Amino acid sequence: MSAAERDDEPVTVVLTVNGEARTVSMPVSRTLLDALRDDVGLPGSKTCCAEGECGACAVFLDGKVVSSCLVLGVEAEGHEVTTIEGLSSEGLTDLQEEFLKAGAVQCGFCIPGQVMAAEFLLRCNHSPDQAEIREGMAGNLCRCAGYERIVAAVQATAARRGGAQ
Ligand code: FES
Ligand code: FES
CATH class of the missing domain: 1.10.150.120 ([2Fe-2S]-binding domain)
Known part of the structure; x- marks a missing residue:
């Protein structure tokens, strides 16, 4: 199996998003941004440049702001992810x-x-x-x-x- 094929193999990842554990199956190569939008069902973080230049995909990872297009979903396992939906879970801030x-x-x-x-x-x-x-x-x-x-x-x-x- 090539490295590219290995990266496409689905793996099970437990993401902690907005205080909730979410178990998802995703390729190793999937970004946290795509995982949040497509696997967890939280489309608030936006996809734009997909290369860390625009900030549209910003989320908190363990309380620090990161571009989620530059983080792999698998890398976020074991960390606290907060999205815009989590920030405003009780209404507009x-x-x-x-x-x-x-x-x-x-x-x-x-x-x-x-x-x-x-x-x-x-x-x-x-x-x-x-x-x-x-x-x-x-x-x-x-x-x-x-x-x-x-x-x-x-x-x-x-x-x-x-x-x-
Ligand atoms: S989509 Fe532009 S920084 Fe992530
Ligand atoms: S890109 Fe339209 S409000 Fe910022």
């Missing part, structure tokens, strides 16, 4: 509300990834200034170019959470 209030959601395609990246930033830095927000979210591209409004939404969330501006 304050951050999502501020995105809406700021008019930061245009076509919406990049927004799940933007929200995951912004949430991670705010957990690391409770009162980021504009430059820190731009730097922290530099890996998240928006084709509608709503960056000003996204930055405003993140700042408003920081203020709402009690971070100094």
Whole structure:
């Protein structure tokens, strides 16, 4: 059997997604992004560049934001995965509300990834200034170019959470 054929062989993987164990069968070569969307049934993380350049597929892996298109599903076994669905399992978060209030959601395609990246930033830095927000979210591209409004939404969330501006 060639290496490529081996990578296509299905294996059983137990993923912990949004606090729930999900047992799925997938080829070794399947990305975490594809596993989440196609095997676990959570389409909130978006497929765009599929090479780590746009941030549309951002999820948390053990609390750190990662591009799920760059992680194999099998590599995520034994780790905690949180998707946008998990982040907002009890309704819109304050951050999502501020995105809406700021008019930061245009076509919406990049927004799940933007929200995951912004949430991670705010957990690391409770009162980021504009430059820190731009730097922290530099890996998240928006084709509608709503960056000003996204930055405003993140700042408003920081203020709402009690971070100094
Ligand atoms: S789809 Fe993963 S970074 Fe673009
Ligand atoms: S809102 Fe359209 S790509 Fe960002």
